[in-house]
Each structure stands twice: as C-alpha cells, then as structure tokens.
Amino acid sequence: MHNKFAFGVDYYPEQWDETRWEIDASLMREAGFNTVRLAEFAWAKLEPECGVFDFAWLDRAITVLADHGLEIVLGTPTASPPAWLYAANSEIFRVLPDGRRLTYGHRRGYSPSHPEYLEHTRRIVMAMAQHYANHPAVIGWQIDNEFGDRDYSPAAQTAFQKWLKRKYISLEALNTAWGTVFWSHTYTDWSQIPVPLQTGATHNPSLCLEFARFSSDSYVQYQNLQLEILRQHCPNHFMTHNLMGFGYDQINYYDLANKLDLVTWDNYPRMWWNISEGDEPARAALGHATMRGLKNQAFWVMEQQSGAGGWEYVVPHPKPGEIRLWAMQAIAHGANGIIFFRFRSARHGAEQYWHGLLEHDGTPGRRYQEVKALGAELQELGAKILETRPKADVAFVQSYDSRFAFQIQQNNPNLHYAQFFKRLYSSFHSQNIGMDVVSPTNDLQDYKLVVVPLLHVVTPEIAANLERYVQGGGTLVLSFRSGVKDEHNAVVNAPLPGLLRSLVGAKVIEYDSLYGSTQSQVQLNLPARETQVLPSEIWCDVLEPEGAQVLASYTTGHYAGSAAITRNRVGRGQVILIGTAGEDLEHEVLAWLAEQLELHSQVAAPKGVEMVERRTNDERFLFVLNHTPEPQRIRLPAKGVNYSDQSADDGFMTLEPFGVQVLHQKIAAPENRVAHQAAPLWESQ
Ligand code: GAL
Numbered sequence: 001m002h003n004k005f006a007f008g009v010d011y012y013p014e015q016w017d018e019t020r021w022e023i024d025a026s027l028m029r030e031a032g033f034n035t036v037r038l039a040e041f042a043w044a045k046l047e048p049e050c051g052v053f054d055f056a057w058l059d060r061a062i063t064v065l066a067d068h069g070l071e072i073v074l075g076t077p078t079a080s081p082p083a084w085l086y087a088a089n090s091e092i093f094r095v096l097p098d099g100r101r102l103t104y105g106h107r108r109g110y111s112p113s114h115p116e117y118l119e120h121t122r123r124i125v126m127a128m129a130q131h132y133a134n135h136p137a138v139i140g141w142q143i144d145n146e147f148g149d150r151d152y153s154p155a156a157q158t159a160f161q162k163w164l165k166r167k168y169i170s171l172e173a174l175n176t177a178w179g180t181v182f183w184s185h186t187y188t189d190w191s192q193i194p195v196p197l198q199t200g201a202t203h204n205p206s207l208c209l210e211f212a213r214f215s216s217d218s219y220v221q222y223q224n225l226q227l228e229i230l231r232q233h234c235p236n237h238f239m240t241h242n243l244m245g246f247g248y249d250q251i252n253y254y255d256l257a258n259k260l261d262l263v264t265w266d267n268y269p270r271m272w273w274n275i276s277e278g279d280e281p282a283r284a285a286l287g288h289a290t291m292r293g294l295k296n297q298a299f300w301v302m303e304q305q306s307g308a309g310g311w312e313y314v315v316p317h318p319k320p321g322e323i324r325l326w327a328m329q330a331i332a333h334g335a336n337g338i339i340f341f342r343f344r345s346a347r348h349g350a351e352q353y354w355h356g357l358l359e360h361d362g363t364p365g366r367r368y369q370e371v372k373a374l375g376a377e378l379q380e381l382g383a384k385i386l387e388t389r390p391k392a393d394v395a396f397v398q399s400y401d402s403r404f405a406f407q408i409q410q411n412n413p414n415l416h417y418a419q420f421f422k423r424l425y426s427s428f429h430s431q432n433i434g435m436d437v438v439s440p441t442n443d444l445q446d447y448k449l450v451v452v453p454l455l456h457v458v459t460p461e462i463a464a465n466l467e468r469y470v471q472g473g474g475t476l477v478l479s480f481r482s483g484v485k486d487e488h489n490a491v492v493n494a495p496l497p498g499l500l501r502s503l504v505g506a507k508v509i510e511y512d513s514l515y516g517s518t519q520s521q522v523q524l525n526l527p528a529r530e531t532q533v534l535p536s537e538i539w540c541d542v543l544e545p546e547g548a549q550v551l552a553s554y555t556t557g558h559y560a561g562s563a564a565i566t567r568n569r570v571g572r573g574q575v576i577l578i579g580t581a582g583e584d585l586e587h588e589v590l591a592w593l594a595e596q597l598e599l600h601s602q603v604a605a606p607k608g609v610e611m612v613e614r615r616t617n618d619e620r621f622l623f624v625l626n627h628t629p630e631p632q633r634i635r636l637p638a639k640g641v642n643y644s645d646q647s648a649d650d651g652f653m654t655l656e657p658f659g660v661q662v663l664h665q666k667i668a669a670p671e672n673r674v675a676h677q678a679a680p681l682w683e684s685q
Contacts, residue, residue: 005382006300006337007375008035008070009357013061014045015346020362021064024343027364029068031357032375036065037302037339039128040075040145041107044082047124055131066137073240073302073339074138076125076226079145080107085120092117095153098198106350111151112222113159125226129233140238142302143226146266147241148250150215152195161190163214177488178206205408209457209489212404216252227259240264242302243294245287246437247418249407252400254439257294264302265291266341269326272313281329281610281627282426286437288333289425290398292390293437300337301330307345307355307367314353321658323367324374325625328660332612332623334390338378340371381662385621388614392434393448393599396425399440402456405489411481412513414538420479420581421453427587432611433599444469448597451477451590455500457485463499470503471571475597477589478504478577480511480541496541497577504577505548505568510559512540521555522564522585526592534585540564541579551576552585565589606632609655615667622663626655636663 009028013021028036039046039058047053062072086092086104093102094111102109110117132138150156168174171187180186185204187193196203196211227239238261243253245265257263269284277283291299304327308317318326327338342356352360357368398421406417428435436447440462444450450469455462455478463483470476483497492498496508514520519535533555540554543563552565565585568575578589594600605611608628614621626632632655653661 003386004034005378005386006035006339007378007382008033008037008337008339009343010037010040010303010339010341011065011343012041012346013038014042014057015348016344018057018060021061023362025064025068025070027358027368028065028070028343031368031372032379034069034071035073035139035337035339036070037073037075037142038062038065039077040142041077041080043077043080043124044084046077046128047082050084050088051123053127053131055128062135062137070137071139072135072137073140073142074128074132075142076128076144076230078110078121078124078143078226081110081117081120089116091153091155093153094149094151095156097150097152097196099152101153108146108149111153111155112147112218113151114153114155118222118225121222121225122229125229126233129230133233138234138237140240140262141230141234142264143223143230143239143241145242146244147219147223147256148244148248150212150250151218152197156215156218157193157195159218160195160211160214161193163217164193164210165190167210177490178204179490180204205405205489208408209401209404212250212407213252213401215250216255216400219251220255220258223256224259238262240300240302242266243291246290246398246422247283247287249400249403249418253290253294254400260295262300263291263294263297264300264337264339266303267301267326267330268303268305268309270305270315270318271309272315275315280426281608281625282422282429284326284329285333285429285610285612286422286425288330288335289390289396289435290437292334293398293439293442296436296438296442298334298336298386298389300339301327301335302337302339303341304330304338306340306342306357306371308353309355310353311350312353314355317355318367319629319658320366320370321656323370325627325658325660327374328623328662329610329612329625331385332390332610332614332625334614336386384664385614388616388619388621390434390436391613391615391620392436393597394428394433394435395442395444395447395450396421396435396437397440397442397444397450397452397455398437399452399455399457399462401487402454405456405485406454408489412538413515415481415581417454423583424451424453424586424590427590428594428599429610430607431591431594431599432601432603432605433594434601434613441465444474445472447474448599449475449477449593452482453479455479455482457487457489458483458497458499459487460499463503466500467503467570470573470575473572475573475593476503476575477593478575480539480579480581482577501546503568503570503575504566505570505575506543506545506563506566506577508541508579509544509562510542512542512557512559514538514540520557520580522552522580522582523555524552524565524585524588526551526588529588529592532588534582534588536564536580536582536585538581541577543577543579548575548577551589603634603636605634608632609634618667620665620667622665624653624655624661624663626657626659629657631656631659
C-alpha cells in the first residue's frame with residue numbers, strides 16, 4: 001500500500017497567509033518530511049455556502065507542497081462543520097447524557113445519526129473525492145478526526161431502535177434477553193425503547209451495553225458512509241482514521257479499524273491530565289501496542305506531540321531529546337510513519353497554546369531543529385525497518401464489551417478497567433518483555449502467555465477461543481470478575497466464572513468487594529519460590545478448587561484459608577486465575593511466569609530504559625530508549641553493532657539523557673527455523 005516510511009507534519013495552510021506557504025514548504029523539505037496532512041478542519045473554506053465549493057486555495061497549497069516533494073494525506077473535514085450548517089438545523093447537534101443539546105462553539109458537535117448531517121457529509125466528501133481522485137500528490141485520506149462521544153439525541157434514539165430491531169428481530173427476544181420483566185420494563189413497541197439519558201437512577205444494564213455498542217457502531221457506520229464514497233472515486237488511495245490509543249474507551253476500535261487500510265493514532269505522551277503521573281513510557285507503549293493489534297499490522301502516528309500542549313494550560317515542552325525519544329518509541333513499537341502535530345503554533349482559536357514545531361511567529365527553533373536531525377537519521381533507518389515487526393511472546397487481550405460493562409457498573413469505586421489493565425501491562429513492560437494487545441477472538445496460538453484482565457462479558461465464542469489456546473499448550477492468566485456476564489450483560493445462570501469455570505478448574509463461592517483502603521492479606525506459595533504474605537485490595541474472589549492447584553490463599557477475614565489464586569492444567573497448557581487485586585501480588589505472579597516461560601530478554605536494562613525489538617526472520621533491530629534525564633550505561637551480553645553510527649561496540653553503550661540507540665543484527669540461519677529458540681543476542685557479524 002505505502003512502501004516508504006512516512007515522516008511528516010500536520011499543516012493548516014488556511015490559517016496562514018498564502019505568501020508564507022513557500023517558506024513553510026521549504027522548511028518541511030529541509031526537515032526531511034515527505035508527507036503532509038491537510039484540510040481536516042477546513043470545511044468552511046472548502047464549501048463556503050451550501051453546495052458552493054472552492055478548492056482553488058487547497059489546490060494551490062498542494063502544488064506548493066508537492067513542488068517540494070511532499071505527498072498529501074487529505075482529511076475529510078466533517079469533525080468541524082461550518083457555522084452555516086448548524087444554523088440551518090440546530091437538531092444536528094449531539095445531545096449529552098443529561099439531555100442538554102450542544103450548542104455552537106467547539107468541534108465534534110454533530111450527531112452521527114442525524115439523517116440531514118449524513119446528507120451534508122455525503123456532499124462534501126463526494127465533492128472532495130471527485131476533485132482529488134486523480135491528483136498525483138494525494139496518497140490517502142484521513143476520515144474525520146478522532147471519532148467519539150455518545151449521542152443521546154432523538155435521531156440517535158430512532159437509529160438505536162432500528163439497530164435493535166435488526167439485531168433482535170422480535171421484541172420478545174429482546175425482552176427475554178434483557179429480562180425486562182424486572183420493574184415492568186417490558187416493551188410492547190420498538191418506539192418505547194429509550195436511550196439511557198440520565199433518569200431517576202440506573203437503567204437496565206442490558207440496555208446500556210447495547211447502547212454503548214450502538215454508539216460505537218454509529219461511528220463505524222458513519223465512517224463506512226465516507227469510506228464507500230472515497231473508495232469508489234479514489235481506489236488508489238489508502239484510507240485511515242486517527243484513533244486515540246488504549247485510553248479511549250467509547251468506541252470498539254477493532255470494529256472501527258476493520259475496513260480501514262491503515263490504523264493511525266494521535267500520541268500525546270504529555271498532557272495536563274497525566275502530568276501528575278509523570279511521563280510513563282508504559283502508557284505510550286500500551287497505546288502503540290493497542291493500535292498495532294487492531295489490524296495486526298504496522299501503524300502510523302498521525303499526530304505526534306512536538307511541543308507543549310494546552311487549551312487553557314501550557315504543559316511543559318518536551319525537553320531536549322524527548323521529541324526524538326517519543327518518535328523512536330513509536331517506531332520501536334511498530335510505527336511506519338511519524339507525522340508531527342502541528343507545523344506552526346496557532347495564533348488564533350482554541351489551540352493557541354498547542355505548540356507545534358515552529359513558534360507562533362514562524363521561527364524554526366529548538367524543536368524544529370531536533371526534528372530535522374531526526375529526519376536525517378530516519379532517511380536510512382526508516383527504509384531498513386519497514387518490513388520488520390515488534391516481537392512479542394505475550395498477548396494481552398482487551399475486551400471492549402467488558403470495558404463498556406464496567407462503565408455501566410463499576411463494581412467497586414476503585415476498580416478501573418484501564419488502570420488495572422495498564423498495571424499488569426506495566427509489570428511486564430518494566431522488564432522489557434514484548435507484548436501485543438489483541439481482541440478476545442484473535443488467534444492466540446503463537447503466544448507463550450496470554451493475559452486477559454477483567455474479562456467480564458464472555459461469549460461462547462470467546463470461551464472456545466481461550467480453551468483452544470490452552471489445549472494447544474498456552475498459559476492463560478485470568479483475573480477476578482471474569483465470566484460474570486453473558487453477551488446481553490445479564491449475570492450468568494451458573495457459578496462464576498461462568499463459561500470459564502471448567503478452564504479455571506475452580507469456582508467462586510463468594511466474593512468480597514473491599515471498599516476504600518480496606519485490604520486483605522494473601523499468602524503466596526508459588527512453586528520454587530519463597531512463601532510471602534502480600535496485601536490485596538479492591539476485590540476478593542473466594543475460590544473453591546475443582547481440580548486446580550492453589551497458588552495463594554487468604555490469611556484474613558471470614559474466608560481465611562480459602563484459595564485466592566489457582567492454577568489448572570488443561571490439555572497441554574495451564575490457566576492461572578488471580579482472584580484478587582494487589583500490585584505486588586500481581587507483579588510476583590507475572591514475574592514467576594516470566595521466569596517459568598523464559599520471557600525475559602537477555603539484555604538487562606536499568607530502570608527507565610526501555611528495550612524493544614523489531615525483526616524479520618533474518619534481522620533484528622533493538623531500540624534502546626532512555627526515558628530518564630540521566631545518562632545510562634548498559635552492558636550488552638556480547639559484542640554488538642551500533643546501528644546509529646555503524647561502529648563496532650565493545651559490549652557497552654552509553655545513552656545520553658533521553659537518548660536512543662538502535663542496534664542491528666543479522667539472525668543466523670538455524671534460528672530462523674526454530675520458533676522461540678533463545679540465541680545469544682548482538683553477536684558481532
Ligand atoms: C488531537 C486532535 C487535534 C488537536 C490535538 C491537540 O486530539 O486530533 O486536532 O486538537 O489533539 O489538541
């Protein structure tokens with residue numbers, strides 16, 4: 001599809017005087033950019049009046065950029081419709097859960113279900129597609145911008161009812177699946193079914209889960225509408241959307257990515273809402289792994305942070321070296337394209353403090369110079385790594401249905417799906433163990449270990465997939481609150497963990513939700529390890545083994561002596577159920593499994609130094625990333641070759657503060673034939 005490494009920038013020519021475009025294009029070329037994303041918010045300039053189009057200015061901008069060798073990704077501008085469109089029909093605005101309709105002033109205000117908005121969308125997308133179908137500089141399309149946010153409008157309600165009718169066919173089937181006899185919520189006509197606007201208190205959880213799925217699907221359908229038009233007119237262009245990583249949980253990204261050619265996402269490691277947590281390399285790594293796993297293929301970062309972000313606040317700028325570090329981390333985790341947000345800091349509008357590569361006055365300062373140096377470095381490296389992929393022996397399974405279910409019923413105030421998931425992921429990340437993040441129905445056979453946090457909603461298909469994996473020799477780790485709900489978000493009519501019970505070889509005979517800072521204690525007896533007593537929190541599943549071995553028991557409370565963690569042998573594999581939460585506890589179990597399954601990389605790294613490998617069958621690139629502000633000296637197990645300067649190394653390397661080095665190695669032939677065989681790394685060639 002796209003056979004070169006994309007290095008580029010997001011540019012808004014409409015925000016700057018036309019006399020400046022030439023200077024900007026030269027600066028882009030000097031920085032080594034080959035790609036520019038344009039036009040994603042330019043609807044008002046492209047269609048100043050309904051049905052009256054003006055592409056002349058964009059054509060001129062593209063000509064200037066193309067003359068400097070830049071290729072163009074066009075955004076469809078539907079995330080920010082013009083004022084005239086909203087003025088014509090204010091019902092196009094989304095409605096919030098509290099029933100308030102949005103008003104004009106920001107962006108992403110539209111209802112993806114409003115028929116009139118769909119008409120406006122068709123018109124602008126069709127006009128753009130026809131105009132740019134054969135433009136030699138255009139290579140692809142980004143549809144809309146960062147889809148998201150549920151809509152509770154009457155248009156959404158009508159679409160929801162239709163969606164349910166298609167799915168359930170009969171009202172009787174819906175009433176039965178949702179158990180609507182409870183509180184007399186039985187529906188006798190499809191039109192009675194509400195969207196879950198805020199009301200007295202809780203809605204039926206079955207309705208809420210279907211609404212979450214519908215809302216996700218409404219964006220998938222909205223994207224499809226644009227995709228069909230674009231594909232029809234521009235069959236040679238690639239299609240993408242810019243997603244929002246692991247953190248965003250309102251859309252099932254597996255569905256959204258399904259029909260796209262390429263996944264791209266927006267990576268902002270430093271935002272005002274995460275500044276207090278400090279920069280966590282694991283957070284960005286998890287985002288990259290999640291995006292890579294949506295299609296199990298290389299992705300791009302469509303917006304890579306290049307300066308201080310901020311609407312009302314200004315967060316700290318990336319320090320010297322950090323822009324390169326963040327970009328290299330993305331590449332290490334599988335990015336084949338890095339597009340920086342944004343070229344020049346805006347003087348106007350809501351994002352005045354969202355700093356780009358150039359300062360507000362257009363000066364190419366430190367951040368621009370750092371990116372230019374990176375551009376020179378990627379000239380060669382970018383081409384070399386294009387066919388390589390990050391290597392992972394471990395898969396983390398992410399279930400959007402379960403995420404949605406916990407949004408509806410959190411179970412415990414301290415239980416957060418994303419936080420718990422990230423905690424387990426971070427435990428391995430800190431040990432530099434490669435991980436993929438995949439869907440519950442993904443083929444799992446190639447992994448040594450599969451970790452599935454909080455698999456709350458389980459379908460027979462998912463249970464069968466996990467069973468197939470374990471029977472074939474895999475090691476599966478499950479957590480508490482697994483198998484609790486069926487696909488309609490009803491509690492299963494069986495002992496927990498429901499459909500997973502025979503796999504786990506134990507049942508939950510009682511559970512305890514630990515409020516506030518209440519803790520329990522667990523005695524951990526892992527084979528070949530010293531016994532330890534560690535705290536547990538949030539939730540305690542009290543387990544009764546049905547063939548499983550007990551790895552840990554509670555030592556406090558009325559269930560002292562009962563099992564907290566079990567291991568069951570199934571076929572050629574094993575299943576570990578961690579029935580409670582506790583950072584140290586989880587870390588111990590995962591570290592023990594890492595040892596047992598030989599997951600560790602052979603290169604030991606100091607804290608804050610991340611190592612990620614991209615490889616083919618014939619060669620490896622090891623990215624060594626120093627996320628700390630201090631220099632780090634690392635001993636490699638054998639003589640290596642420093643890819644960055646191609647000089648032979650003596651087995652040590654020194655990384656500057658926030659420094660990155662890339663090591664390269666050809667893989668000897670015998671190893672190509674044996675999967676997972678350990679071989680000494682980084683021998684001299
Ligand atoms: C992204 C968005 C961009 C810009 C950026 C900085 O979420 O796609 O358009 O808003 O954040 O705020």
